[in-house]
Amino acid sequence: MSDDSTRDGLAPEMESPALLDALTGIAAWRERAEQEASDAINELRAEEARLNASIGDLKRRLVLVEERRAQTEAKLNQLDDEELLRSHQALLSALSHDQALLVARSGAIASLRAAAKQRAEVLLRDDELQGHLREFASFAEVEVTLKSLPPGYRKAILAHHDNVRRTVEPVLRELRGDTVALTAPHAPVALIASVEPSVGPPQALVLLTPVSADLQTAWDQQPQDLCASVAYRVMAAAAEIAARLGAADAPIQARPYGRFLAFQIWLRDRPVKGDVKEIATAALQRAKEQARDLAAAQVELFVLWLPAAVLSPPEDDEDDSSVDEDTEDEALRMIASENVRDDRLPDFLIADPDTEA
């Protein structure tokens, strides 16, 4: 072929510099391309490594976030229990505070009563006043004869008696303790009320006082002070509540609640008339209004309704399955004893037979 071309007078055959150049160029391109690709790969590998490092970091952060979320969710789920525990602790703290206040004001009132008695004794040194008192005291004998007297005499005698009464009234007021009034800040004292269950037919009503549980057994070893006044008035209210609910014969039990005295009205199996809270609130309001001794001490009963669960919150260290059972058991123990028959036996002057043996 090349021979033919030479013979035809064409340009002599020779190595093509263009191709060589082209091939050389291609080789150079290849080398550059390889270098560029290699550089790019290296950069991409570095980027990949950086990204993997970031992913690892994010994964670790993700695990931490997931853990925190789970912990927060668990905390959220425990808020009910935590709230109950905090409420329970606040309840105990408030009862302690109010108990101390009642005790302190009982002491102050006792001092005022002693002072009133002393003032009465000073007044009674007056012979003339003593004479008036004798006359005042004997009026009952005169009173029965009044009807047989002419109206004019009767009117004169009654007017005289009225004068005598006014004369002796100051000393009577001192002796009755009517002049006793504490100049102290007004203080509300919590009386906790709780009905169990909160929905459905009521099984029991609990009235928890800040009064020391010792009163139940040591009532005869101390004067009838403000603490006894609160306990006695709450017991009376409990009996009234039971009667107004149509369950006058319901067992009413005084029971220690820790250091405090609680009253339980056991309504189970008794058809109840009316709304327990409404009737109880009205009865306790009447008890408050009647309590002139508490008013003189600037103490006012403040009735607070709480869920029964606050009175017997779940234990901290129980697992879920046992918490419910224990809470229920504890509530039942608190609200009322199943063994009513034995609990009916009065404790008055009765020692525990086991300690006797």
Next chain:
Amino acid sequence: MMPLPGLDDRRTLSEASLALGVHPFDLIRVLVALGAFPPDLHLNAEEVERVRTLGGLERWWEPDSQGEAVRRSDPIAARGIARGLCVQLIEHGLLDPTSARLDNIFRGLDADAQAVARAVLHALVQEGYLRTFTTPSGVNVTIASRHGEDVLKIASGDAFPRALALLWQR
């Protein structure tokens, strides 16, 4: 000086409880049932006596009572109390449906004897010989009608349920 009306004879509920031999909470329940709860927490002598009568607060263990005589005649103290207690129940005619306040059983006994009487009562209630139930003024007790004869046997010392006899045989 003469007693001042409405003043000298005033007793606190605690003092009235001591005089009546009843726990203040039980006294209050009686007072509420009678519609006589005093807002000033005091009772005069007349009111105390009224509560004693209307509330059925009786003192059974008097020195001349038959139950006390039976109690003292028994050489075993606990058995004497058990027998005396049953005599008291029979003497007061407490066969169901007739009943009386449960705390009447204890009034007049000293603290030690009350402890035994309480154990006796527990045993008799557990055995079904006695029945207790709440009333508007407190807890009452009665002899279960089918156990009248059994209570008579305890009173006479002829037979005792095992749970009761354990009180003095242990």
